[in-house]
Amino acid sequence: MSDKITLSIIKADVGGWVGHGSVHRDLLATADERLAKAKKDGLLIDYYRGRVGDDTSLIMTHEKGVDDEGIHKFAWDTFEAMTEVAKKLKQYGAGQDLLSSAFSGNVRGMGPGCAEMVFKERPSEPVICFLSDKTEPGAWNLPLFKMFADPFTTAGLVIDPSMHDGFDFEVHDLMEHKKIIFHNPEEMYSMLAFIGAPGRFVIKYVYRRDDGEVAASTSTQRLNLIAGKYVGKDDPVMMIRCQSGMPSVGEAIDPFAHAYMVAGWMRGSHHGPIMPVAWDQDTPNRFDGPPRVVALGFQIANGILGDPRDMFDDLSFDNARKEALMAADYFRKQGPFEPHRLGLEDMEYTTMPKLMEKLKSKWEAEEKVEVKV
Ligand code: F6R
Ligand code: MG
Ligand code: MG
Secondary structure, three states: OOOEEEEEEEEEOOOEOOOOOOOOHHHHHHHHHHHHHHHHOOOOOEEEEEEEOOEEEEEEEEOOOOOOHHHHHHHHHHHHHHHHHHHHOOOEOOOOOOOOOOOOOOOOOOOOEEEEEEEEOOOOEEEEEEEEEOEOHHHHHHHHHHHHHOOOOOOHHHHOOOOOOOEEEEEEEOOOOEEEEEEOOOOHHHHHHHHOOOOOEEEEEEEEOOOOOEEEEEOOOOHHHHHOOOOOOOOOEEEEEOOOOOOOHHHHHHHHHOOOEEEEOHHHOEEEEOEEOOHHHOOOOEOOEOOEEEEEEEEEEOOEOOOOEEOOOOHHHHHHHHHHHHHHHHHHOOOOOOOOEOOHHHHOOOOHHHHHHHHHHHOOOOOOOOOOO
């Protein structure tokens, strides 16, 4: 075995069980069978099949590095096999995230979301995988900032000498396809100017400055920018390495004790709270939401993921859930009005262009009013 392992999460929505709320067990069984075979065949060291709402996550360890064609093709073929089952069962939006008709080397830009990282396993390697539904890739910006740059969240930034130099954030501009590294803490204010706009600027990786070790990786893409039309929100995933010079497990999940506001929810067109939930509460039903996040804690050993722990199945997140429910009631009372509904810029990729076109001839020029000074 090489001294480095790769952790990959490749996820997709290939059909919802009932509407966009969950995944039918027959689709999950298809994923399970294929994952078990891939492990038996030696492609994977280990795997865990995760789910949140209508999204299935293939969480995989292997030795092939990031962007590996074999791993990505395996994931693509798995989603295609699940799509076949979804079509037979007439699941909703069967094959929704498979935007291309054929695989071409890498799932990036083809619909499924993907977060990966390569690292040398430490003497003990706790990793938390966060999976979300009904929200956008930038939804991780706020918790990542808190975990890796906010000393009020992560005491280790102050107390642990190996964290004291801070962390580098790799931020991607999803519109202009550019990336930049911000060194924290000294470039924090500049970074916030960008990551505070999560619809466009998204944190892709976080690295520890002490030794350059990768600490976090997210799936960044915007489905609607790939497809050129509305195809649902991206429902991103994220992986965080914890403890021993990284945020502790408790510091990594603490940002979710506040149900912060994200874009997504109904028709991907509304702001609402993100609610941390246990796995048995991960079906967004009310107004197709509110957006949800689940957390799977793994204690990786020689590449073996083992049984994950359900990190939000904990009463210390009850207040966050209550806060989310209260915020959901508050937002919903505003119906189709901004800012519950997203602003025009984001609606641009949805129904607005068609509506503008349809009503073009009905608009009349307003009479010019002379302003006399
Ligand atoms: C949001 C989402 C759902 C759907 C909504 C309408 O990401 O997937 O909220 O947008 O249920 O779905 P359609 O247009 O398929 O009827
Ligand atoms: Mg769906
Ligand atoms: Mg989804």
